[in-house]
Amino acid sequence: MPSRTVSAPRVPRYASRPDRRLPDAELQRDAAGDVIEEEDENEHQGRGEEDDDGEDDDSDATGPAPSNEPSEQPLASTASMTIKGSLRDWDKSLESSQALRSNITDATVSYAELFSTISGAKGNAMDTAFRDMIDATFEAQLRREAMKRIADQVAKGEAVYDAVGAYERQVQEGLEAYKAKTTRQKYLHHEGYKTFKERVWEAHTDEAMPPLADFIDIEDGDEPDDDDDFTAGAVRQEYKCPLTMALLKDPVTSSVCHHSYSKEAILDYITQARNRGESAKCPRSGCTKVISPSTLKDDRDLAKRVATHKRRMELAEGNKRTQAAEIID
Incomplete structure (x- = not known):
C-alpha cells in the first residue's frame, strides 16, 4: 500500500490570540476536534471578475468580503486584581x-565632611x-x-479597550514632555534636590x-524668575x-508654618497653653x-542636618583647642 504524505496542519492566525473571539464564519471544528480553515470559494469576490468581453461582470457581486480581523474585546473586570498588584x-x-535618594545624600554628605569639599x-x-x-x-x-x-x-464598570496601548501612550506622552524640559525646569523646584544641595553645602562650610x-x-527656554524663592538670597x-x-x-x-522645634519642648509648650485655655501659637x-x-511631623531629614552641624561645631572647637595648645607651646 503506497504511503500517504500527511502535511502538517496550518496554524490559523488567530491561534496565537486566545484573548480575542474567533469569528464563527472563519473556523470550524470537525468531530475529531481538528481546526479546519474554511476555504474561500471565490478568491476574486468583492473585486468582480472580468468577463469574456474584457468588461467587469457584476452579476455575481455580493459586496465587500467580511473582515477577517477579530473584534477588539474590552478589558475583563477580573483584571482589576492584576492591576491592583501592579499598583x-x-x-x-x-x-x-x-531610600536610594536618601542614601546618595548621606554618602555625599559624608564625603563632604571628610574632605571639607564636594x-x-x-x-x-x-549630583x-x-x-x-x-x-x-x-x-x-x-x-x-x-x-x-x-x-x-x-x-467604574467602564469598557476599557486596548488597555496596553492606552497605558503606553499616556506614559510616552508624559516622558516626552518631561524630556523636553530644561534642567532648571526639572530640578529647580524639586524640594528633594533643594534639600540635597543644602545638606551637602552645610557639611563642608558654615556659610x-x-x-x-x-x-x-540658564538654558534656552528658561525665563527669568527674580521673585522666585529659589533665586532669592542665601538663607541660613x-x-x-x-x-x-x-x-x-x-x-x-x-x-502650618514650617518652623521646627525640639519634640519634647514643643509638646510641653502646647500642653501648658491648653491648660490655660489658650491656643498654642508658634514660639518662633x-x-x-x-x-x-x-x-507636628517628625523631621528625619532635619535630624540628620542637626547631627552634621553638631559634628562640624565639635570639629571646629577641637581645631581651636589644638591651635591654642600649639601657640602656648
Missing part, C-alpha cells in the same frame, strides 16, 4: 527610589546620580498614574548656601529650638500661626 509594585518602587568630578558624579534618581522617580510615578487611570475605569539657581545654568538654616535655645533634639516641623519670633500635636 502595589509601583508603590514599592517609589519607596525604593526615596567640588570636582566626585561632586559632579554624586548627577541624585538627578538620575529624580528622573527615575518621575517615570515610576508616571507609570503608576497611567495604571491607576485604567484601574479607576475598570472600577549660608547661595540660591539654588546659582547651581543650575536655624538649628536651635526657639524654646530651649539649644540644638534641636528629636526635631519636629509644623505643617514673628510667627502667629496656631500649632497642635496633629500639625
